[in-house]
Every structure is written in structure tokens, then in C-alpha cells.
Amino acid sequence: MDTLNVVGNPAIHDQHSNLILLGKMDYACDRLPGRKLYSAFKSSSIAHGAVKSIDPAAALALPGVKAVITYKDCPVWSPNIFQWGQEVAGVVAIDAGTAARAALLIKVTYDVSKPVIDPDESMKPGASSVGVIQGKNTLIANYLTRGGGGEAGMAKADVTLETVQPWSTTYQHNTLETHSAVAEWAGDQVKVWCSSQSAFNGKWEVAAALNLPINHVHFFTHGTGCAHGDKNSSPFAVVAAVMSKAVGGQAVQVALTRRDNMLFNTRQFSVRSAIKLGAKKDGTFTGIDAEFWGDVGRNPMAPVDNAHFGLRTTYTCPDADFKVTRVVTNTPQRGFWRCVNDPPGAFNYDIAIDKLADKLGMDPFALRMKNLRAPDAPDQDPPNRVWGGNGVGLCFDKVYTSSGYQSKWHKPGTRVLADGRLHGIAITGHLDSHGYIVGSTRGALVTITADGKCLVNVGGGRGSEGGLTSCCIITAEALGMPPEDVVCGDWGNTDVALDGGMQAGSTFTASAGGAFYNAALDARAKLFAAAVNHSPFFSLKVTPDQLEAKNGFVYLKSDPSQRLSYKQVMAGTPPIAGYGTGWNATLRSRSVGGVAQGSVCNANGSAAACAELAVDTETGQVEILGYWNAVDTGRTIFKQGAIKEMLSGCELMIHQALFAGDVYDIPSGACISTQFNESMVPTAMDMKGERFNVYDLESDDAAGPYGAHGMGEPCVTNYSAIICAIFNATGKWVDPEKGACTPNKVLKALGKA
Amino acid sequence: MADLEEQEKFMEKKVEGSGLSRREFLRNAGFVVGGASLGSLAFLNACSSGSTSTVTETKTVTAGAGTTVTVTAPAVTVTGTGTTSTAPANLVNLNVNGIDYWGVVSPEWTLAYVLREKLGLIATKRGCDWGDCGVCVVLMDSRPVMSCVVLALEASGKKIETLEGLAPKIGATLDPLQQAFINNDAMQCGFCTAGQIMTAKALLAFKPSPTVAEIKEFLAGTICRCGAYMGIIAAVKSQAK
């Protein structure tokens, strides 16, 4: 590996800490205080049907109301209702309370159709139509056959397991900042501040929805109050722009109430499966026949298609069938949320693997290792891509050894702790469908200023995990500048930055970071070219390729004492030499031992987790005794950010396994867990953070800058380790009932409720 | 920010994102500050809609260094289910970070709403509007409260502290607790940070050497959705005496 000075340096903290700690980080609703109007929505009180009439007269008559818009005015709204709580109208008023009171006065009548809330009902032949796909409720998403198919594999097996997994949890992440936007018009141009992860996505969305030239939309996103994929799309930016237009261009704020935020926005998929596994007596897989169904809510395009990805790519099996089917229901849309299909998919197939191990009388970790795909082996399915190398194996090894699993594992339901509770432990891991370099272009702009320092403008928003800091680190490393000399100028500002894609999610450091890597190289090359024309190098007749840069100095490789500071170089150059632009299209190809291996490859992230826990059989309460989370980062760019991300991964996996779950009122289709205290967000008291152990593993196999992978999604996926550990403790499988393994369900599994 | 000079500087500074000086901003919002440059105000937008002005009340209050300000405010009439009633004008005096603000509020305005939208103090966030998440925590007479379930009217006369008050004067170093949040990477998106810091500040004042268990208990009302609890707890623990 190269010797790196800035990349991975643990002394570097988040660039924006100060701004946040001084209360000066601006989130969308912090913009234009004192000169904006406020808004509220009227949302549907049916889950399926169509708006027959809307009468806003009473709302408009309320003093303080400035405008009412309906689905007729707003291109992202529709009269066709596919879920309970769908927006059909909105009110603009002098304060938020007035708008909310006015919204209640809007009279809406509907043609009501039968809603389909339960995905099992939706899948049944002859089921009522959900209405979002013509004539049916399911869409085949991703079917593939390997070798002779699953059936052929079963024929070769000594032992087969057949299991139907119940629906996994579906939930809205409940970001602290609800979806928000502030918009105002100046003539035929609109400015929008939005709580979006992707400024440019927002810009395209607004331009397309309002049929505006793209350069008439100015989109800004600074602070984003937690997102994890939920704030990729910006429909409320469009709504704010429409509302502002309705009041003559005056600024209007859209800030969803907690209820509206919970009712309407993207949530995690609920996935169920029917899995057949065939194996030899020694555990070698002979066949897999795995069918997954993803409840995608009212969004037939929701990306659940890779629910089987980890099962398909982490393990070797010659004959297999993998199927994923999308099932629509009259419930809120599923989609981007802190990973897409991997967590619920893994939750399903990891349980199946553990069930097979139990049937074989094997340690489930040994069963996994028996079938782990060899490092560097190409994918078993077309187009037989070369994945990132051995990351998943490294992760499995790390959690296995660091947790002391070998001495702790026991047959299910056989170890009682001194206090009478049952002890359980499990390891799960996977190669993730995320973390790779996505196709769309990311751009970067770096400016070396006259004082020899560097300004970077990042096109993405500021999500949670410090991707902006990562871009600065990459730039500093590539330029050979000390980290404190590279600062993020503006970001998430479509007027001054290039498209940086979606901040947060697994791809930002690898993709936008890759663009910054190339932009820095561009600027560096220009400066080297300038430096050779500048005393004293000129007299030495050096060429740019004889130069190197480090710690803010450009020097002669052959004689590092011959050097100039960046400031000195800049003093002798026209300002144009200080700019660099780059895109992520020309990234490093995969390397083995530093040697490039052909063209750019997918460099997916991978991770493994071990959960050790105690189950109180009297109350059903589960206590995490230890949690080990190892993530293949390829190369860790922002060390503190990576640690923070993995620790938060532990928290979020515990949340997903033990707490999270939307609750629907079946007759109406309303999600009635709309407040925090009903969606059971864990508090500081619910976390035993001192028992978390996290490891960022570097695998030298990646295509991102300096070999970086995305890591955000792999590190939250292995929440299946918790339900498997509950099985190891109790010998019983908990039915999550479309939610988490809360104590009531643990008691039910134990026959006590 | 107790002294008048500092307050004056604060009033002349632009309110972030508004394009107005704080003094102009406040005037538009129907508020004045005690101390200097007081004047008579008409509270054009002081009362929310749905109310009708029926009575006018005038109050003369003494503010700051013996200066007086005359405040004229309309009374509020509320029409509800079967009842109509009129209440006297709702004049409040909010002492926020050592500055006295005077103005008229609509009865249903919460402290969080007034801090953010009328005083332009946006460090305090709005999360759930129902006392559940803790992003709006401020100190009221030194105790942390959820400002989204405190009526601005009932905060009148109380001493309110927000993150802006903790933030140092320009050029000064950060408060040690703020620095500890940086050192421990105790935030991700930053939306909960103001609530966490204000709550932790109160804890450390009330109990200078809290245990980890006590820290967790005290911070149980301030939720973090990014998963930064470990950093937050470590940051607060590092400030234990």
C-alpha cells in the first residue's frame, strides 16, 4: 500500500463540528426566518380510492390563510389515492398553527375502493386490486437460475431444509428533522432550501415537475437532520415551490408534522421468503431454492430486487434458484432507507441457514464457513463479475475471534446464566449489494487559493456521517497538503458545486470522493506544470513527472530539499493553475497487492456481526451482552467517521431487531404508530454502547479512491445476528410479526403469551 | 452576553438567512428588546388568525436601564365549539440568554415556536412538537424543558437559555462541553446536538460527577436517530469533575 499521511488519520474530526456545536448549521427550516409563510397538509383519510371533490372555501375564509393548493395545482400529487395519509391539498398561512387549523376545514369527498393492507392478502389469487399496477398486485423483480436449478441441487442433498419465513419488520426511520423545504421565487427562477441528501436530485426533480429550465432552479441543502436514504427524493421541495408560486413568490416553508412524516415517507421493506436449502452431511450446500417477496407498499418500482444478494454471493452453491417478487399494498412506499434490500433479505436467509445448521447438528458459523465463497472467486451468476476480494471472510474471521465465539457457542437452549437468564450467541455476515461505484457521474471542483490552501465545493448534501470530511481528506492526500489546509467551502449548493450525488448511502466516499481524487490530481498536475516554470526548478530543467508533493510542499523526488510551498507555487502562477475538476469515471481499477487487475470493478462492501445476549424468560426482555461489528471498508478514509458509523450501525441493528416496527390499523390502512413514543426509538438508556466492538478492516481490493468502499449499508445489515442469537439462547424462533422481536413476541415464542 | 455593549452588537448582527439585522428582524416579528433603543410598536402580526381584535390593551413596561416602552396589543377572541371568549392581551417578557425580549404572542404559540420564528434563535430545533424527541430542549430557570410543550406565555418572566447563549463571543474558545463533543465525535447529522448539550449542561450543573448510568438516564429524553449515543455519553462523561 502507498504511504498515506491524511487518509485514515484518526486525529481528523468532522469538518462541520464547530458549526453544529455553535448552533449555526442551517437546516432547511432555519432558512429565511421572519419573512416566510407556513404550510400544512390535508391528507387522505382513506387508503384506496379517488378524490371526488375538494372544497377549500372554509379554509380560505379563515383569517391568516394566504392560499390553498390541491392536487390539481401540484404535479407531485394525484387524485388517485393509494395509501392512507396521502396529501391531497395544502394550506399556506401566516403561521403553522393557522395553516393546520385551516387544513382541517378543507372538505374532501372520495370514491372509496377496498384497500389491501396485508401483503399476504394482496398476493392471493383473486385479491382486490391495489390499483398501482394494472390488473395485478405482484411484479416479478429478479428471477434467476444457476446450474441445474434448486430442484437439481435438492436431489444431490443428504439433508434438506424447507422453511417459510414470516414478514420482517417494516418501519419508518423517524428522522428527527421531518421532511422540510423552504422555497421562494424571484421572477421566473426559484430558490429552494431542502432537507435533502442530494441537492442535484432535488434540482432535477423541481425542474422536471414544474417544467422549468434547469438553470432556473437553485437548490440548496446544508444541514440534513438525519436521513439514511429517506431524504434522497425531494417531493416537498416541489410542493414548497408550488405553494410559493401560489402566493406570488413569497417564501413558503413546508415542514411536515411528525404524523405526516410518518404516514407518508419511505420505510424499510417487509420481506418474507420460502427457502429450501440442500446440503451434504458435512454441510456443503448442494442446492438453494429461495423465493422472496417484498412488500413494497404503494411503490411498484421500489428496489427490493436484491433481497437474495447476500445469499447468492456470500456462499458457494452449484445449483440454485433465486426469485424476488414485489408485492404492492395500499400502504406507504418502501424504498431507500439505510440500505435497501439487504437487511430484510439477510434477516430471512440467515434464519434459514441457522435452521439448516440446527437440522445438521452443526455450529451455524461452521456451516457458513464451509460454504463461504473463496476470496477472488468470480460471481457464480452472469455476468460473472469479479467482486471485491476477501472482505467478507476477513469480517467473519474478525468477529469470530474477537467475540470469543468458539468458546461461547453451544447447542440451542442449553446455557443458563448465573442469574437464570438464557445465553445466546450468533454470527451472521454478508457481501452487500451496496458499496459499489454507481454509474452516474459525480463531479468535483477544487480550488487552490493564492495562500497555498485548498477549497473544496461538494455537490452532495450533508447527511450524517461525514462524507464531506472524507472528500476533504481525499483531496488533501492527493494534493499532498496538510488536512487543516483543505476546507469545505460551500456544499449542497447547485449554484457553485458540481453534482456530487447523494450524500449518505454507501456510495458517497467512493463516488464523490473518487471525483475529488481526480480533481485533486488535475489541480496537482497543473501546479506541477506551473512549478517547473518557476524558480528554482526552472534552473534545474526538471519536468513535472520528477515532482512530488507532501505536507504542503512540492519537491523534487530525487532531492526533497529542493522544494516550494504551495503558496510559493501559487505566487508564480496565474490563478487558473489553482483549479482542478474531476469526475468519478476514471477510478482505480481493482488491485491485488497494488497491481491493477483490469478494468474498474464492482467493489461492494461487506460486513459481519456477532451478537451475544441474554434472554429473560420471565419477561421476554433481551439484553445485549456484546456486539461485534466488522466492516470491510476497502480503505478507511475518515477514521473517526468510520468508527462512528460502525458504532451507530450497532445501535441501528439493535433498533431494527428489538424495537422498530410500524403498526397499521388493518381496516383503515392507517399507520397509527405516528409518534416517537409509539415507534419505540431507542434512547441512551436502551443502548449498552460500552459493549460494542467495531472494526474497520482494509482489504485492498476496491475501486474507490485509495481503495475505499461505501460502508454505511453493510454495517447495518447483520441485524439477523440478534434473532439467531435469541434462537441460540432459547431454541425457539421468534415471529417478528412484521415488527421487531419485542418482549411480547419473545414471550409468545416461549409459550408464555 | 449580559452587558449592553455585547447586546448591542448582537442586535446589529444579521440574523442568519434572513438578510435583516436582529433588531429589524425582531421589529417585524413584533418584539423589542429591553435596554437600549426602545420605541413604541404596533403589533400588526402579533395575534394569530382565527382570532379577532376586540379590545386594545396598552401596557407600559420598564425595561433594561430604566427605559420604558409602551406596548399596545389587541386582545384575542377565540371561537371554539359552542363557546366564545375573550382574554386580555398576551404580552410576554422572555429573558433569553440574558437579553429581555418584549412582545405579544398568540396564546397557542409555544416557546420553541417563538424562539425560532419570532426571535430568530434557530439553534433550538423542532422535531416532534410533542415533547418526545428533545431537539427543542432549552433551560428554563436552569432546568431543561421541552420548549415545544411550554407555552410562550407561561415562559414569560423566566430565565431561558439556548445553545446560542452557550456559544462564546467571537474569538473565544468553545465551551469545554462543546469541545468535548468534537473530541468524542458526539454527533452525526447534528440535529439533536443543541438538545443534548443543553440537557448535559444542566446535568453537569446539577451533578458535577455523574456516572455513565446517570448520564444515560438524564439524556433519555433527547433522542439521537443517527446512533451517536456512545460519543455523546463519552463527551459528557469526559466533563465529569
Next chain:
Amino acid sequence: MNLFTHVNATTIAEATAATAKAGTAPIAGGSDLLTYLRTMCSPNAPTNLVNLKTVVPSMAYIKEEGGFLKVGALTTLTAIANDSTTLAKYTALAQAALSVASPELRNQGTIGGNICQKPRCQYFRFDNDDFKCLRKDPAGTCFALTGVNTYHSVFGPLNGCVAALPSDIAPVLVAMNANIVTTVKTWKAADFFVVPNVADARREQINALAAGEIVTEIQIPTPATGSKSAYMKWSFRKSIDFPLVSAAVLTTVAGGSVTAASIVLGAVYGQPRVATGAQTALVGQAINATSATAAGTAAATGTTVLPTPGGTNSNSYKVQIIKVMVQKAVLATA
């Protein structure tokens, strides 16, 4: 937020006169009332609020006097939880106060407000009154009876409603035989938490207060020598949550065995549920694992688990938890 007028009462007489008017309610800490008003969940919302915090003399105090612990109705839950006398001699009350919500809400919330909070049910509380529930409108239905009822009563409906008592303080007051002093009379706690019939205008109350009647003081008799009390609360999360099951226990022990026992359950029925069978089982026994378990088992008899669609998210777990909480609370008084 619903609109309302707001006045600061300066005397309790003024507050009483003001709240006697239709559509008028007192406001103490406000943490429950304001969320109720903010969500605009009820057509019965008051349109006038009378602030009790400005009443002189202040109703925030804790004192021992005349054989009682006297707690002013406006005393915050934080003050009660931190009071050393309360913790030492009226332990269950201090424990219950500490278990409510979060530190911030305990700084605002008062003991009077805690026993006058509105019902807690997702349907009742749903923003914008989208579910016309029985507690809000006598012509409505109880949606939880056949819908989502994970948190609800396991002792059947009360006046048709299956919402469970949300107050942590209420079961303690019944267990400790407290007096609830109002501007009208002095109630025995057991008579106070009687939920009015839905036909009654007071249908949204969890107690029997008349219009204009304001709680001014809570009086808890000093427990007899040899007595100990405990409050145990169970919920999915470790904090913030409303109780899903709670048990308040007061035992008096003489000569190694229990001479008197008071065991009251919270959050399992529309009002505090006196576990008479458990009390009978415990009296005459020494407090130990066997007697505590027997008390727990007795407390969990006579339950009616609610039906749920497809059998998911049932509330049957509460029966098991009652056993455990009663057992633990009894043992804590040993």
C-alpha cells in the same frame, strides 16, 4: 394546535370560578394537555385555559404534617423523585415519579397533572380526530377493541373503552390509600379514579372530577411501622414510555409475616386495579420468593386478552408481565 385563550389565575378561587365555565380547563405542567391540543385530536378540546402555576400561595410543596405526606398538586415529578423524605418513607411514590417520561417532562409535569391526564390510546390520540372514538364521541366506536390493542386492557373494557390507565402515580395513590383534596371535597383515591360513562360530558377523563373541580393537594397517610412500599414499572423501552404493566405494593410486616398488603396494578385496565386475590394470598405469609410468586399468580387471574386481527401483536403478554411485576414489587418490600 387548537386555539384557546389563556389566563393566569392568581388565586385558587379565581381558578375555580374560571374553570367552572364550559370549555375551560386548568393547565398545570401542560405536557399532556398541550400535546393533546397540538394534535387537534378531539372535538371536546377546551377553548380556554386557566394557568394554575401563577396561583398564590403556590401549590408546589412537599411536607409531612398530621400523619400525612402532603404534596401540593403543582409539585413537579422531579421534586417528588428527588425528595429524600418521600423516597425513604413513601418509596413507591418517589419511584413512580422518577419512572415518568423523561427528565425534561418530569421538570414540567406535576403530580396533579399526572392523575388528570387524558386517556392514552393511539386511536384516541391520533392527530386531527381521524378516528371518532368512543371516549371522544358517545356515538363513536372503540377501534382498539378489534384493532391495534397491544398496549390495552387485559381486564376487559371500561364503559366500552379498552384504553389502559396511563398514569404512573394513580396506582401508587390507591395502594397507599391516599386522599386527593380538591376545591370541592376530599376523595379517597380508590373513588377518584372512576372513569365517567361515555354519555357523560367528562368522558375524556380518567377520574371523576366535576367541571370546575381542581385538585389542590395529595395526602398520603404515613405508613404504619413495619411498612414498605415499592413501584415496579414495565415497558418495552427502559425509559420515556408510558407503563405497559405496573404494580404498586405496600406491605406491613409484623413478627415476620405480612399483616396488611395493598397491591394495585396500573396500565392493565382503565383504572387502577386492586389485586384483591394477591393481597389475600400475601397476608399471613413471610415475604419471600414463594409468597411473592403466589401473589403474582393471583394478580394475573381473571384476565381477558383482547382479540387481534390474525392474532398478531396481541396483548396476552401483559398477563405474564403482571405476574413478574407483582412478584418483584412484593419482594422489593421485604
